[in-house]
Amino acid sequence: MDITKDLPQNITNLIEQHKYTGETDFDYLVGEGGYIPQSEDLLTDLIVAIAQGKNILLKGPTGSGKTKLAETLSSLFNQPLFSVNCSVDLDVESFVGFKTIDYQDGKQIIDYVPGPLVQAMKNGHFLYIDEINMAKPETLPVINGVLDYRRQITNPLTNEVIKAKEGFNVIAAINEGYIGTTRLNEALKNRFIVIDVSYLQGEQLKNLIKNNTNLNDEKLINQYVQLSHDLIAATQQGKVSEDAASIRALLDACDLSEMIPPKRAIRRAIVNKLEDDREQDVVQNLADMLFE
Known part of the structure; x- marks a missing residue:
């Protein structure tokens, strides 16, 4: 089902202008789509926000299709979607990656494995942060610089300054009022365009x-x-x-x-x-x- 067939021409043009057409090793991460929006306005607003490089916060009850909506945006823009699933145990390494022991030329070395945030930034792809308000408040500041005009981060593991490649977008999802969630810091929330996602009927x-x-x-x-x-x-x-x-x-x-x-x-x-x-x-x- 083509969910864009009834959209105005200028909106479908936006999709084509910002659709990813380069080569990537992450084609398998492009979403399959399948979400049917409850209104044409919702889809239009999301497309405009993505095209303008805005961060998007999908707010709605569990099971309302927020993850499916993120995958559908990934499909529309042909953009690989890296994901972080938040929990109370989430740490900085879940975003930026981790160091591990490897072997090179018979010698033991410390190797760095980039995390989903770093991968998405360096390749200009989408990052999906699920249940962002489940994360510990002390973990999330690592992404503040990524979400504002700077679009960059200093990797705490390597001290590398990473600036996001064009095409990078952050889509986050939130369930408010659930056990284990915390109120999202206002400074963090202000970095997003907030879209309410309700149950389809x-x-x-x-x-x-x-x-x-x-x-x-x-x-x-x-x-x-x-x-x-x-x-x-x-x-x-x-x-x-x-x-x-x-x-x-x-x-x-x-x-x-x-x-x-x-x-x-x-x-x-x-x-x-x-x-x-x-x-x-x-x-x-x-x-x-x-x-x-």
Whole structure:
């Protein structure tokens, strides 16, 4: 599905002007695409921001497709996407790389293995930082200079000053309010263009299911679209957590439903992931009302 076919000509021209056409050893890191944006404006704004070299912060609930959206931008611009998955254990080496012992001409040497940040900067590719607010606050300042007008970093392991090659962009994702996350420093957040990513619904979700799962039964697809709508409403009412409305989990259930009964598929892909018995009952009751 061509998600750019309805975009204005000047926006599609931007993609062509900034699409990566050089040779690279990292073709395998180019995303496959597949994200269907909830609005034309969202896709237009992202394309403009990327073309202007802006840093992008994707903000939305878990399972809303932020990673898939980053991969789709990678596909649109034919740009390899280096990734950092943040956690409380994330350290500077996770960004810049590490030193290791190697052998050269029979002698032991200390070799440096560049990390995803260094690789993306030197090659002019994209860097995706997932769940950036999971990282320890003391780790993130290493990228401050990368995110502002300087577009450079002094590698703490080698003392090399690295200036980003043209084409380098940072795309980060954030889930606010989750256990283990911290509030993103305002100075850091101000270095990003913030894009809200919400759950897909209606026809957009229907197209996503058709294009990204094995399910082709029209009736079942419509029932899953309704289930997603009901789960989102339940999260807004405080009956279940956002995990229950994850589009990722819904797509898993759709795939399973090609071979097993839908209610069982929903139990495996959605219900059993929830730790609260009350939430499990809410989801199962919604499924029972929709599916035979």
